[in-house]
Amino acid sequence: MKARVTVTLKSGVLDPQGKAIEGALRSLGIKGVASVRQGKVFDIELDGGDPAKAEAVLKQAADKLLANTVIENYKVDVLG
Amino acid sequence: MKARVTVTLKSGVLDPQGKAIEGALRSLGIKGVASVRQGKVFDIELDGGDPAKAEAVLKQAADKLLANTVIENYKVDVLG
Amino acid sequence: MKAAVLVFPGINRERDMARTLRLVSGRAPAMVWHTEGELPAGTDLVVIPGGFSYGDYLRCGAIAARSPVMDAVRRHAAAGGLTLGVCNGFQILCESGLLPGVLMRNQNLRFICREVYLRVERSDTPFTRGYNAGQVIRVPVAHGEGNYIADSETIARLEGEGRVLFRYCAPDGMIDPNWNHNGAINAIAGILNERGNVLGMMPHPENHVEASIGPTDGRGLFAGLVEALARAA
Amino acid sequence: MIPNTPPITPELIAEHGLKPDEYQRILDLIGREPTLTELGIFSAMWNEHCSYKSSKVHLRTLPTKAPWVIQGPGENAGVIDIGDGLACVFKMESHNHPSYIEPYQGAATGVGGILRDVFTMGARPIACLNALSFGAPSHPKTRHLVSGVVAGVGGYGNSFGVPTVGGSVRFHTRYDGNNLVNAMAVGICKKDEIFYAAASGVGMPIVYLGSKTGRDGIHGASMASAEFGEDSEAKRPTVQVGDPFSEKLLLEACLEIMAKDCVIAIQDMGAAGLTCSAVEMGAKGDLGVTLDLDKVPCREERMSAYEMMLSESQERMLMVLKPEKEEEAEAIFRKWGLDFAVVGETTPSLRFVVKHQGEVMADLPIKELGDQAPEYHRPFTDSAKPAVIDAASVEPPHGTIEALEMLLASPDLCSKRWVWEQYDHIILGNTVQRPGGDAAVVRVQDGPKGLAMTADVTPRYCEADPFEGGKQAVAECWRNLTAVGATPLAITDNLNFGNPERPEIMGQFVGAVRGIAEACKALDFPVVSGNVSLYNETNGKAILPTPTIGGVGLIDDFTKSATLAFKCEGEAILLIGGNPSWLGQSMYLREVCGREDGAPPPVDLALEKRNGDCVRALIADGAVSAVHDISDGGLLVAIAEMAMASGIGAVLLEGVAPAHGFWFGEDQARYVVTVPAAQADAVIARVTAAGVPVSRLGTTGGDALSLVGERPVRVSALRERFEGWLPAYMAGGV
Ligand SMILES: Nc1ncnc2c1ncn2[C@@H]1O[C@H](COP(=O)(O)OP(=O)(O)O)[C@@H](O)[C@H]1O
Numbered sequence A, B: 001m002k003a004r005v006t007v008t009l010k011s012g013v014l015d016p017q018g019k020a021i022e023g024a025l026r027s028l029g030i031k032g033v034a035s036v037r038q039g040k041v042f043d044i045e046l047d048g049g050d051p052a053k054a055e056a057v058l059k060q061a062a063d064k065l066l067a068n069t070v071i072e073n074y075k076v077d078v079l080g
Numbered sequence C: 001m002k003a004a005v006l007v008f009p010g011i012n013r014e015r016d017m018a019r020t021l022r023l024v025s026g027r028a029p030a031m032v033w034h035t036e037g038e039l040p041a042g043t044d045l046v047v048i049p050g051g052f053s054y055g056d057y058l059r060c061g062a063i064a065a066r067s068p069v070m071d072a073v074r075r076h077a078a079a080g081g082l083t084l085g086v087c088n089g090f091q092i093l094c095e096s097g098l099l100p101g102v103l104m105r106n107q108n109l110r111f112i113c114r115e116v117y118l119r120v121e122r123s124d125t126p127f128t129r130g131y132n133a134g135q136v137i138r139v140p141v142a143h144g145e146g147n148y149i150a151d152s153e154t155i156a157r158l159e160g161e162g163r164v165l166f167r168y169c170a171p172d173g174m175i176d177p178n179w180n181h182n183g184a185i186n187a188i189a190g191i192l193n194e195r196g197n198v199l200g201m202m203p204h205p206e207n208h209v210e211a212s213i214g215p216t217d218g219r220g221l222f223a224g225l226v227e228a229l230a231r232a233a
Numbered sequence D: 001m002i003p004n005t006p007p008i009t010p011e012l013i014a015e016h017g018l019k020p021d022e023y024q025r026i027l028d029l030i031g032r033e034p035t036l037t038e039l040g041i042f043s044a045m046w047n048e049h050c051s052y053k054s055s056k057v058h059l060r061t062l063p064t065k066a067p068w069v070i071q072g073p074g075e076n077a078g079v080i081d082i083g084d085g086l087a088c089v090f091k092m093e094s095h096n097h098p099s100y101i102e103p104y105q106g107a108a109t110g111v112g113g114i115l116r117d118v119f120t121m122g123a124r125p126i127a128c129l130n131a132l133s134f135g136a137p138s139h140p141k142t143r144h145l146v147s148g149v150v151a152g153v154g155g156y157g158n159s160f161g162v163p164t165v166g167g168s169v170r171f172h173t174r175y176d177g178n179n180l181v182n183a184m185a186v187g188i189c190k191k192d193e194i195f196y197a198a199a200s201g202v203g204m205p206i207v208y209l210g211s212k213t214g215r216d217g218i219h220g221a222s223m224a225s226a227e228f229g230e231d232s233e234a235k236r237p238t239v240q241v242g243d244p245f246s247e248k249l250l251l252e253a254c255l256e257i258m259a260k261d262c263v264i265a266i267q268d269m270g271a272a273g274l275t276c277s278a279v280e281m282g283a284k285g286d287l288g289v290t291l292d293l294d295k296v297p298c299r300e301e302r303m304s305a306y307e308m309m310l311s312e313s314q315e316r317m318l319m320v321l322k323p324e325k326e327e328e329a330e331a332i333f334r335k336w337g338l339d340f341a342v343v344g345e346t347t348p349s350l351r352f353v354v355k356h357q358g359e360v361m362a363d364l365p366i367k368e369l370g371d372q373a374p375e376y377h378r379p380f381t382d383s384a385k386p387a388v389i390d391a392a393s394v395e396p397p398h399g400t401i402e403a404l405e406m407l408l409a410s411p412d413l414c415s416k417r418w419v420w421e422q423y424d425h426i427i428l429g430n431t432v433q434r435p436g437g438d439a440a441v442v443r444v445q446d447g448p449k450g451l452a453m454t455a456d457v458t459p460r461y462c463e464a465d466p467f468e469g470g471k472q473a474v475a476e477c478w479r480n481l482t483a484v485g486a487t488p489l490a491i492t493d494n495l496n497f498g499n500p501e502r503p504e505i506m507g508q509f510v511g512a513v514r515g516i517a518e519a520c521k522a523l524d525f526p527v528v529s530g531n532v533s534l535y536n537e538t539n540g541k542a543i544l545p546t547p548t549i550g551g552v553g554l555i556d557d558f559t560k561s562a563t564l565a566f567k568c569e570g571e572a573i574l575l576i577g578g579n580p581s582w583l584g585q586s587m588y589l590r591e592v593c594g595r596e597d598g599a600p601p602p603v604d605l606a607l608e609k610r611n612g613d614c615v616r617a618l619i620a621d622g623a624v625s626a627v628h629d630i631s632d633g634g635l636l637v638a639i640a641e642m643a644m645a646s647g648i649g650a651v652l653l654e655g656v657a658p659a660h661g662f663w664f665g666e667d668q669a670r671y672v673v674t675v676p677a678a679q680a681d682a683v684i685a686r687v688t689a690a691g692v693p694v695s696r697l698g699t700t701g702g703d704a705l706s707l708v709g710e711r712p713v714r715v716s717a718l719r720e721r722f723e724g725w726l727p728a729y730m731a732g733g734v
């Protein structure tokens, strides 16, 4: 089974990378980008076929490791 | 307008990060994870309201900066 | 001083740290592998050195922070034991919750290795008793993610409780954005935990201790620790 | 999966980079049509990168011996004796094409590869250097390449945990389509604990160690030897990704099992991975090798024998183990979380046999794969000697100080701080002299010995006169080591040139190698390792000939090494080696007059040695307080660098006419030193007695540089220009 965990910065947390990317896009002459925030995705292959169980495992993985919940939010999508 | 660019490693390209995360999940006792591949997301605010134009701008941004197309694929989602 | 230096896969400044501890205290530290469940008996100082534990993959220090040996460090710290995290060690302490906040990418997104100036904010801690309050010391940094960030409440607490021990500054001690190479909030270079026994800092005092190699401003930190531990004993 | 016995068409042969006569040679050797796997193996073994087929006959002319040389070229790295039972292991290697295609990963894996070469021999790496050549700053790709390459070099070395202590960076339009990334690594081991590649003993287990095999860089080695065309974008998927974390584990694991005496032979998997490493181990030990590919740890599914044999996945090693130590070795590797698999054994047959899924995919004569590689005496034409330019005929500057300011803010002469600050240059706590001086100095263990190291070449000289340019590269390297007080011991060379099938390029190569050989002989400075990178051209436009020379020298007491910064006010500044006047091919000519022409400064090796030996003796006796050699930009640039490094100015006496020849001439074998005023006469007398020309240049002091008849310029203003150019350029502001 496949799943994706998406980790994004909480709003209000400064994102130097996103800021730098904004600047870089501007200097590349790419117009119309107001702001950029960078996050991470984890594409995960799981053993077994129970989506509910998969979701539980991934929540645990995200809480314990994949996200730093002090500054990050996460979202789990089991894709089946 | 909001959009998301998701950048993932091409299949076959070594992902040292994913490998390290797999190992860490295992040693945390989280079971059932067969493999992890790490990617990036960029949450982008755009000026203007034309989705087609937004998509074109973001493709350009991804090609030129956000993705390293030698080893990465990307996907643009204009969320409106 | 009975120091223990933790070794995680990918840590790479453990030799620098061990040499410095040996030079300053006259005693070689124990090197403790990340899978250990206990620290050597009698350990009075735990040091988490710099490097790239687990390649700094995922987030700096994230994977190391969840190693078995960190439970032993938590117990050591909870019992009041002195704990020092330098660079990756600081990142690991933040990720493990022993210190608040996060170290983000440097403002310019580049790894930076250079000498910086630090203002020592207090001298009444075991880590800084070798310095005077307000003293400016010169030590190197070598990191890509040293940009300290925490929510405003946490920052207010850190400042209010005098828990910021080191700040990046100009050579004359003034706080100046031009001398804050990584963009850390309030130019924070090192912080204490609430109890005052856990210090995390980005710069590498251990690389400035030998006159034949360069400046020796880092020595005060280790000499101070030796003294503090001798007094406590 | 690809079938192993497809029809071997001329197209398939050409795709493998083999010429028709080379294919015929294969047929003659094995007496039948090769399988696909065999064709891949031949193409990997016989391409330029692995076989040195165009360069070998010339490389043999390089001097490689000296009493202190333990291992010359032919192993993973060269080894020299540095006393106290210690040996220094070092080598330089290019990763040019990969770094152009994917700058970060290309540069990173270049560093990873050279580090592996050093620790494969049992040495713990103590320092890295890098020599980088980029296209013109105005070229649209340059900034991106600089940014990626520097981040990649740093990214790998910083994480691996070795200080990057020196190097060089240059810009020239001739590198527009082919930037150069030459990485050097230096390590230390005990003299009697060096490990080699030659297998010994029949029936010994061959063990695969490190990371898993993927489809990375398949045809990477062939790619690295194919001239670029417009379609280079299409070759992208062969780029490898580096994993410095795994390499650090590999280092620790290898050194641990070497210390436990488990290893008979060891070879890293670099270019052409499993193929090259297995063949070399067998052939060097006069043994056959049988590999069972079913045992190879793979990262990807359904990999064919062809792919496994040609994969260039990084962070892998091949080892012949003492059979009784297999378990112990495996436990060590497991502890470090690395793959460990017995994938074959040595045989008495002198055959290289590759099995996969019960089938023999390749069965080739092992010695011939290496020994019978084609060897070419390619035709070459000598470069025409350009005319010598008389300094008096060269346009003088509007003002000497203005010219100095222009030079200090030029891309090649400006400070490279923006680069080396991205490299951890202090880790391990032994960096005595950091980047910014003539050579880096690294303490050996706890001292008092120190090793000095530097990487140098002046490509514009090589272009104008390959022979003199080759000599100059070695001489400058030797001089930089001397200037910090070290005794130069040996070099590694990295010869970057264009397409050797063109006689004028081959002429550059041959000329440069002759020059290097002559200089090495005269300076007692043998070549112990090296690397050749040819076909550095795009659409028929070649790079400047760039034979990078990496040198290592020894200082008995590192605390006595000399630095270039002025030490205090009121000291006498002396010029050792005679008055400069040579403006041909100088930076002055290029940056101020906009001309790149003339003959380069000739190198008189006897003078070089005499002057250098004199300076080294002065340093050893503590007679001089600051030392700097004169190189790019000439005398005034050298003095300005000494001032900027200290913040102390100088008042200079009038130069010898023509003034621009004196201040900006790039004559060789010259040094600037400072001495306490009271000792100046004694030092002058001593130098004169050694037969070396010496004269007074002026006195240190103040915060400005003052020349007779010119407005004084503040050192801080010079520093702003010197430090300003590169950061401004990289910020996009130039
Ligand atoms: N790519 C680089 N990496 C590390 N250090 C560098 C690099 N490029 C230049 N440097 C350092 O900058 C200083 C000046 O370089 P260079 O002008 O080439 O010196 P020299 O003329 O003495 O050979 C040297 O100390 C050199 O090691």
Ligand SMILES: [Mg+2]
Residues within 6 Å of the ligand: D437, D438, D480, D483, D628, D629, D630, D631
């Ligand atoms: Mg020099």
